[in-house]
Structure formats: C-alpha cells, structure tokens
Amino acid sequence: MKLAIDHLSCRRAGRLLIDDLTLTIAGGEALVVKGPNGAGKSTLLATLAGRLKPAGGTIRLVGDDATAGRGGEEDAPLAERAVLVGHRDGLKVALTAAENLVFAAAMLGAPATPAEAAAALDVFGLAHLADIPVGYLSAGQRRRVALTRLVLARFVPVDRPVWLLDEPTSALDAAAQEDLAHLMRQHLAGGGLIVAATHLPLGLEGARSLTLGSQAGYHDAADGWEFGA
Amino acid sequence: MMAALGALLVRDLKLAARVGGSGLLGVVFFLMLVTLIPFALGPDLNLLSRIGPAILWIAAVLATLIGLDRLFQGDEEDGSLDLMRMSHVPLELVVIVKGLAHWLTTGFPLALLSPLFGLLLAQEPDAMLAVMATLMVGTPALTFIGGIGAALTASLPRGGLILAVLVLPLMIPTLIFGVSAAQAAIGGTVPFLTPFLVLAALSLVAIVTGAVASAAALRGGG
DSSP states (O other): OEEEEEEEEEEETTEEEEEEEEEEEETTOEEEEEOSTTSSHHHHHHHHTTSSOOSEEEEEEEOSSTTSSBTTBOSSOGGGGEEEEOSSOOOOTTSBHHHHHHHHHHHHTSOOOHHHHHHHHHHTTOGGGTTSBGGGSOHHHHHHHHHGGGGGGGTSOOOOOEEEEESTTTTOOHHHHHHHHHHHHHHHHTTOEEEEEOSSOOOOTTOEEEEOOSSSOEEEETTEEEEOO | OHHHHHHHHHHHHHHHHSTTSOTTHHHHHHHHHHHHHHHHHOSOHHHHHHHHHHHHHHHHHHHHHTTTTHHHHHHHHHTHHHHHHTSSSOHHHHHHHHHHHHHHHTHHHHHHHHHHHHHHTTOOHHHHHHHHHHHHHHHHHHHHHHHHHHHHTTTSTTHHHHHHHHHTGGGHHHHHHHHHHHHHHTSOSSOTHHHHHHHHHHHHHHHHHHHHHHHHHHHHOO
8 A cells, every 4th residue: 555645735724745755665664754844844744634735736645555545545545544643633522432433433433332442541541531531631642542543443343544744743742652653663573654743753764754944945855855856 | 223213212301301401491482471461562352362273383382492403512512423323323314213202292282282272372172273283283293393403503602692592583484384273263364274284394394404414513523
C-alpha cells in the first residue's frame, strides 16, 4: 500500500500554500511535515483528510494488489482509510472518555462496547478516567483520549492504516510522548503509514521529512523534500 | 452502517440531556411564549380560541430555532464533524440522524404537549387534537429546513442570528399550511385533509432536500 500525492496544490483564503507537491509514501513509512507557523502544515493534513478540497492535483491510496479496485486504486477514498488526530480533538466535553471513544469507533467503522473503549484507554494509562466527563480532564489527558482513537484497531476491527497527526505531541508529558513514539513505531512496523505535522521531534528514526515554506516549488532532496532550491 | 448511525443518535440524545445541551429547553420556551400571549391580549376567550392555533404554530417555529444553531456548529468547533466526514457513512444520512435527534428533543415533545398548552389558549378539544396532529407532521419540516441554515452557518461565529434570518422565511409555507389545517379542523370551508396532506408533503420534501443541501454545505465548509 502506498499514498501517492500527485501535483497537489492547496489554497487557503486565496493564498497558495502548497504548490505542485508530488511525493509517494509507502507502507511502513512516516512523513514528518515541518515548517514555520502558517506554512500550510494543517492545510496539507486537512486536505489529506478530505476536509479541504485540493486546488489541483490528486491524492490516492494505492493498494499492493494491482487487480484490487480500479488500476490498483483502493475503493475507499483516503479519508475513509485514515484516522485523524488534529488540534481540534473531536471530543465532546459533556460525554465521558469511554462514551467519546464508543462514538469514535462507530464512526471509524467498527462499533465498540464501553469495555473495549476502556481497554483502549488503558493503552495510554487512562482506564481510571473512562467514566469521567472529558470536560473535567486536563489538556494533556484530553489529547491522550483523542490519541486513543489510533489504537482502537487493536480491540475492534477498524481498518484504517493511515494516521494523520497534527501536532500530536502538544500538551503531552514526556512519558506520554514516549508512549506515542512507541505506538507509532509499532504501527509502521505493521505496515501502516503516518503523516505527522509537528515542530517537535517525534522519536521516529528514519522518518522522511517535508519542509514547507512560504514560496513555491519543492524538490526531492537526498534526505527528504525541501522547500526551494 | 446502521450501528454507526445508531451510535450517532444515542450520542446526540445524550448530549441534549446533559449539561450544555438544549434538552427540553425548547418545550419550556414554547410554554413561556404561549403563557405570555394571554397576558398581552387580555382575557378575551373568544379571541384566544380563534387565534390559538396560530399562536401555537408561531411558538413552535420559534422554539425550533432553539438548539438549531448548535446542530452542526458544536461538532464543527470541537472537530467531531471531521470524524463524521471521514466515516464510511454518507454525510446525508448523518444529517438525517442529527435532524431526527433534534426533532425528538424539540418538535416531538412540543407536539405531544401542545394539547396541554392549548388549555391556556381556551382551545376546544377538536382544535387541540388538530394542532397536535399538524405539529407532529409539520415540525420535521421546520427542523430540516433549519438544518440547511445550521449547516451553512456551522463555521461562522455568532451564526445563530444569521441562521434565524436565513431560515425563518423558508419556514413560511410550513407555517401557512400548518395553521390552515388546524383552522380547517375547527370549521371553515376547506376540508382538513387538503392542507394537512400538503403539510405532510412539505415535511417529506424538507427531509430529502434538507439532507442533501446540508451535507453539501458541510462538505464545502471549513
């Protein structure tokens, strides 16, 4: 499986943030998107998640088996094969952590029981908070509840191999950052794909990096893509 | 897919019942409006019973607006809408289920309790039943017409006022046929069934076009 981005352009409020980006991410690879504030990191992730329409170009998830689907293209669009954890964490403050996860699991395609949701919360050491409304949790705890969506696939049959992470480590303490890095390495070892926008090191060795700037043009450098020449 | 839609309905009903949800606030607002009218008009029972169905319908339209501005805005602000956009469930069905949850917490209890409120407006038993039937059939149209405005204003701050200005004119046909069906039941030259069936048709059309239009607005938003 690979994620093929072909001549992608993204516009936000009339400004061209990403111009003619072409790259391919294979299964087991991570792409770390860097760049100054406003460079278009979140825009790129929102476009991959299907929330924003690209101004040009295509995004395709191509399966390993060329006979599967149309010319090797997966039948479901990328958005339906991906889990997004963005800076808006998608949690309802009036619902408990477990209730939020039960709903997220249903939206990700595999209904979970409250017990399964509590088991998933245990991965981030939050099992004791499963029945507490999210409104009472700290920013870091909320972020961990949101990140728990990534590991739902271990408990219920969620088939979403692409992780789209926007500043995943914000508000996390050192231990939780290490947990997340560990989960990401396991996900990559299992053939998954990760696209993460971040300023901070994620603890992923060998991850490819894409640095976005404010001018147009990208070229393929030895260690990844860089903006400009 | 049914499991996902069921989970969405359960979640929205829970949210309505908990802190910060609009819950049965629409019904309380409805009661306030209906109680205020007799104070303003004075104790003229004939006048009240004549204009009662119209008052109940106007109160229902205004009560429907409660909670409507948060129908999609809350989910847009906290990112839950991204979960729904990225699910395998078509956005049109998401809109229908969210509309159903809104109707179950506003239009439905409102219609159910309208005979009680009819007492305050000196309504005859026939008129109470007629208003109840028209509200039961007509309030889904109000919810789904309002849903289009809610989807369009989902990403706007202070979208509630714009929402009211946008959707109230679109609710006029529903109001006209709702009131005329209720009036027809208590006398008049038109048989009850004629405006009542048009009202039912308005609701069915509103559910379909509302779902498609709201989903289109939510896809294009952001």
